[in-house]
Amino acid sequence: MTTNLQRPKRGKMVNGFDPAQADALDARTREMVDRRARLLGPAYRLFYANPVEFAHAEGVMMYDSDGNEYLDAYNNVVSVGHCHPHVNAAVKAQMDKLCTHTRYMQDGILDYAEMLLDTFEKDIAHVMFTCTGSEANDLALRMAKYHTGNEGIIVTSEAYHGNSELTSGFSPSMGENSRLGTWVRRVPAPDTYRVAAENMGEWLAAHVAEQIHDLQRRGQGLAAFVADSLFSSDGIFANDPELLTPVLKVVRDAGGIFVADEVQCGFARTGSDMWGYQRHRVVPEIVTMGKPMGNGYPVAGIAVQSHICEAFGHDMRYFNTFGGNTVAMAAARATLEVIQNENLMENARKTGAVLMEGLRDLAKADARIGDVRGTGLYMGVEMVKDRATRDPDSALALALVNEMRARRVLISATAANANVLKIRPQLCFSTDHADRFLTELKGALASVTT
Amino acid sequence: MTTNLQRPKRGKMVNGFDPAQADALDARTREMVDRRARLLGPAYRLFYANPVEFAHAEGVMMYDSDGNEYLDAYNNVVSVGHCHPHVNAAVKAQMDKLCTHTRYMQDGILDYAEMLLDTFEKDIAHVMFTCTGSEANDLALRMAKYHTGNEGIIVTSEAYHGNSELTSGFSPSMGENSRLGTWVRRVPAPDTYRVAAENMGEWLAAHVAEQIHDLQRRGQGLAAFVADSLFSSDGIFANDPELLTPVLKVVRDAGGIFVADEVQCGFARTGSDMWGYQRHRVVPEIVTMGKPMGNGYPVAGIAVQSHICEAFGHDMRYFNTFGGNTVAMAAARATLEVIQNENLMENARKTGAVLMEGLRDLAKADARIGDVRGTGLYMGVEMVKDRATRDPDSALALALVNEMRARRVLISATAANANVLKIRPQLCFSTDHADRFLTELKGALASVTT
Numbered sequence: 001m002t003t004n005l006q007r008p009k010r011g012k013m014v015n016g017f018d019p020a021q022a023d024a025l026d027a028r029t030r031e032m033v034d035r036r037a038r039l040l041g042p043a044y045r046l047f048y049a050n051p052v053e054f055a056h057a058e059g060v061m062m063y064d065s066d067g068n069e070y071l072d073a074y075n076n077v078v079s080v081g082h083c084h085p086h087v088n089a090a091v092k093a094q095m096d097k098l099c100t101h102t103r104y105m106q107d108g109i110l111d112y113a114e115m116l117l118d119t120f121e122k123d124i125a126h127v128m129f130t131c132t133g134s135e136a137n138d139l140a141l142r143m144a145k146y147h148t149g150n151e152g153i154i155v156t157s158e159a160y161h162g163n164s165e166l167t168s169g170f171s172p173s174m175g176e177n178s179r180l181g182t183w184v185r186r187v188p189a190p191d192t193y194r195v196a197a198e199n200m201g202e203w204l205a206a207h208v209a210e211q212i213h214d215l216q217r218r219g220q221g222l223a224a225f226v227a228d229s230l231f232s233s234d235g236i237f238a239n240d241p242e243l244l245t246p247v248l249k250v251v252r253d254a255g256g257i258f259v260a261d262e263v264q265c266g267f268a269r270t271g272s273d274m275w276g277y278q279r280h281r282v283v284p285e286i287v288t289m290g291k292p293m294g295n296g297y298p299v300a301g302i303a304v305q306s307h308i309c310e311a312f313g314h315d316m317r318y319f320n321t322f323g324g325n326t327v328a329m330a331a332a333r334a335t336l337e338v339i340q341n342e343n344l345m346e347n348a349r350k351t352g353a354v355l356m357e358g359l360r361d362l363a364k365a366d367a368r369i370g371d372v373r374g375t376g377l378y379m380g381v382e383m384v385k386d387r388a389t390r391d392p393d394s395a396l397a398l399a400l401v402n403e404m405r406a407r408r409v410l411i412s413a414t415a416a417n418a419n420v421l422k423i424r425p426q427l428c429f430s431t432d433h434a435d436r437f438l439t440e441l442k443g444a445l446a447s448v449t450t
Numbered sequence: 451m452t453t454n455l456q457r458p459k460r461g462k463m464v465n466g467f468d469p470a471q472a473d474a475l476d477a478r479t480r481e482m483v484d485r486r487a488r489l490l491g492p493a494y495r496l497f498y499a500n501p502v503e504f505a506h507a508e509g510v511m512m513y514d515s516d517g518n519e520y521l522d523a524y525n526n527v528v529s530v531g532h533c534h535p536h537v538n539a540a541v542k543a544q545m546d547k548l549c550t551h552t553r554y555m556q557d558g559i560l561d562y563a564e565m566l567l568d569t570f571e572k573d574i575a576h577v578m579f580t581c582t583g584s585e586a587n588d589l590a591l592r593m594a595k596y597h598t599g600n601e602g603i604i605v606t607s608e609a610y611h612g613n614s615e616l617t618s619g620f621s622p623s624m625g626e627n628s629r630l631g632t633w634v635r636r637v638p639a640p641d642t643y644r645v646a647a648e649n650m651g652e653w654l655a656a657h658v659a660e661q662i663h664d665l666q667r668r669g670q671g672l673a674a675f676v677a678d679s680l681f682s683s684d685g686i687f688a689n690d691p692e693l694l695t696p697v698l699k700v701v702r703d704a705g706g707i708f709v710a711d712e713v714q715c716g717f718a719r720t721g722s723d724m725w726g727y728q729r730h731r732v733v734p735e736i737v738t739m740g741k742p743m744g745n746g747y748p749v750a751g752i753a754v755q756s757h758i759c760e761a762f763g764h765d766m767r768y769f770n771t772f773g774g775n776t777v778a779m780a781a782a783r784a785t786l787e788v789i790q791n792e793n794l795m796e797n798a799r800k801t802g803a804v805l806m807e808g809l810r811d812l813a814k815a816d817a818r819i820g821d822v823r824g825t826g827l828y829m830g831v832e833m834v835k836d837r838a839t840r841d842p843d844s845a846l847a848l849a850l851v852n853e854m855r856a857r858r859v860l861i862s863a864t865a866a867n868a869n870v871l872k873i874r875p876q877l878c879f880s881t882d883h884a885d886r887f888l889t890e891l892k893g894a895l896a897s898v899t900t
Binding site for chain 2: 008010013016032036039041043044045046052054075077078088095096098099101103105106114131133134139141142164174175295297304306312314316318320322323325327328
């Protein structure tokens with residue numbers, strides 16, 4: 001093992017540009033890639049074998065610097081649509097009035113807090129604001145540890161929960177070279193495609209119980225089980241929406257809490273509920289949220305049950321300079337208003353159903369598609385070498401992502417083997433957009449013969 | 451000790467509102483305070499014995515919800531002035547065009563990176579972007595630990611470096627109840643008011659060497675010495691601008707690096723240099739920046755020497771969803787343009803000199819002022835019970851902060867005993883504003899008899 005570790009391989013990224021292939025790029029792209037490396041250093045990664053430069057965007061369309069139009073079926077941050085006029089107007093108006101922090105009193109933060117809390121079960125009583133999902137997860141886990149007095153954290157095997165020291169420590173999807181905490185235990189994701197469990201919830205609960213036992217053997221105890229209820233980076237497992245109940249029972253019996261990471265699946269994306277965990281009919285102790293919260297403006301936060309934050313809030317304090325600032329609150333409120341006023345949850349359900357049906361039709365005609373799964377506007381299409389063995393086809397998935405980019409449709413890939421197409425369009429994606437998407441995917445499947 | 455720890459005292463905050471005093475508030479304020487506690491929970495803190503609600507702001511003036519004008523001599527985030535038209539115009543234009551992340555190519559991030567790198571010494575070759583100063587410090591220390599293979603971090607005794615698990619672990623100013631890492635060592639701040647060292651740099655270096663020795667005894671080694679070169683939360687020590695050279699020698703001899711936390715003192719605040727560390731004629735391995743970077747838009751980052759981020763960037767990757775997004779870059783670029791085009795560093799020097807002279811005059815006439823120190827537009831005025839014993843007068847400092855708020859001038863207090871008035875106005879503060887400030891401070895000193 002030691003010899004392998006002497007010079008670790010370059011950190012992999014699903015669907016990332018490989019600088020070793022720079023010779024294949026056109027002059028302009030190559031110049032930008034070189035300039036990026038020179039100015040930003042080696043830690044940044046670009047999407048696609050042939051990276052793309054965008055100049056402007058509107059709704060679900062993005063336009064590159066040559067004016068070519070792309071159908072965006074991937075960017076979930078601008079969740080209510082690129083450059084949404086209602087959100088932008090709210091941000092502009094607030095920017096011209098006042099941009100300040102939470103140590104002065106403001107109605108804006110309280111009005112939004114009330115609106116946001118209305119989307120949760122009544123046990124979830126408080127919200128706190130950060131700037132990023134990583135900060136939200138970092139705060140949630142600091143709180144979980146302080147509340148429980150334990151240090152163990154259990155996640156699924158390819159989870160991603162953030163880029164801070166603490167959160168990257170329980171984000172195995174960051175790759176082999178990124179260190180996991182000694183207080184982290186992994187359980188397999190509830191892979192409905194491969195695991196033949198009669199009751200997936202009991203199956204997962206048994207794995208969690210085994211890891212809790214190990215944490216207790218080492219005196220670490222369980223602080224929290226953290227999961228994104230759609231298991232996004234494990235491969236998007238949405239087909240068994242009630243599996244969390246038995247898992248949370250063993251977690252709570254061990255004195256731990258459940259942190260629902262809604263950074264990717266929250267804010268109506270599932271098409272059925274405002275929050276992903278609600279599909280499982282459970283109530284988390286802490287919910288973390290981020291990406292789509294302000295439609296691009298950096299805003300994130302946690303929602304938490306009173307008893308969980310009581311000691312933390314009393315004994316210490318939390319201040320985040322930009323978190324909950326007046327402009328962030330204006331952006332977040334306007335984004336939530338658009339979700340509600342434009343019925344985007346219903347649109348996600350409706351368009352998602354059309355997309356899902358189309359994907360299933362494609363799967364019927366193409367044995368390379370092993371599985372199609374998802375809910376609302378969040379889908380995974382799993383590419384395999386063989387339907388019988390279910391052997392993952394990473395090369396095919398990546399070829400499809402790049403072929404779709406060539407056809408000017410944006411998607412990515414996920415899962416441990418990066419063999420699952422990740423389809424996650426804006427919530428205002430229409431059935432016409434879904435048709436266009438399906439046409440291009442059909443074309444891509446026909447032209448990619450890897 | 452154990453009995454004290456059974457129910458920790460409420461986490462203190464310098465200059466914070468105490469909910470136990472809510473009875474003294476007017477009805478509207480009390481209602482907002484209650485509503486905040488109900489919606490946001492117990493971890494939030496408000497400024498002032500009598501919290502203030504702001505409705506709008508412009509330049510260096512803020513206006514409360516009754517229309518009263520306040521002179522802002524504290525908020526450094528909106529460093530080029532509240533609601534600056536050039537920054538706001540740049541943000542609005544970019545918002546309407548495109549708000550997206552760093553995995554697509556953009557000129558904007560590269561143009562700004564180039565502009566920003568021009569403000570550093572040539573050894574500092576790369577910049578990376580986050581959303582908050584906490585994230586910047588978290589990333590810097592992850593990198594320092596990965597690069598050095600060590601885990602020890604040395605900070606000054608009342609340092610503040612962030613709110614994440616890692617950064618709060620080396621932020622002793624968060625208070626007794628906030629846990630410090632077992633890998634953290636503290637050294638006293640270079641307190642030019644109390645320490646009678648012939649050479650303050652050698653004095654501090656000896657303290658640092660002692661802590662390095664202890665870290666090595668425990669097999670932890672030194673990853674980094676982290677300091678804000680104005681020692682903001684220790685009490686603002688700006689009078690000995692070349693003390694870091696001997697300190698960094700012992701740090702580097704032990705294999706550690708220097709992380710300059712410029713979140714508070716960067717971006718021309720010192721009046722003499724763009725970055726606080728530059729007053730010390732040293733070059734850090736990593737510089738972290740935040741608060742004033744986008745004049746209120748959440749943007750932060752690090753600047754780093756190539757060899758420090760080489761392994762980290764190769765072996766792993768760093769992605770921050772909102773960090774370096776197109777709008778953040780527009781805000782940051784416009785802010786830097788204003789600093790340069792409006793000669794705000796020169797203004798900070800000039801207005802700062804007037805302010806400093808006025809403060810020294812006040813000190814001559816009032817023995818309760820033990821020391822006045824600072825540079826540019828960042829000053830500390832230390833209140834003492836007795837000039838001979840230099841006994842800190844916390845109650846007087848807090849009474850002055852609250853009296854200034856009643857006179858509609860915003861400041862705060864800092865240092866372990868919260869007895870140092872913290873004066874940190876926007877960089878566009880004029881000499882007229884300085885005069886108004888000094889008049890009010892003179893009045894406050896006359897009326898506060900604590």
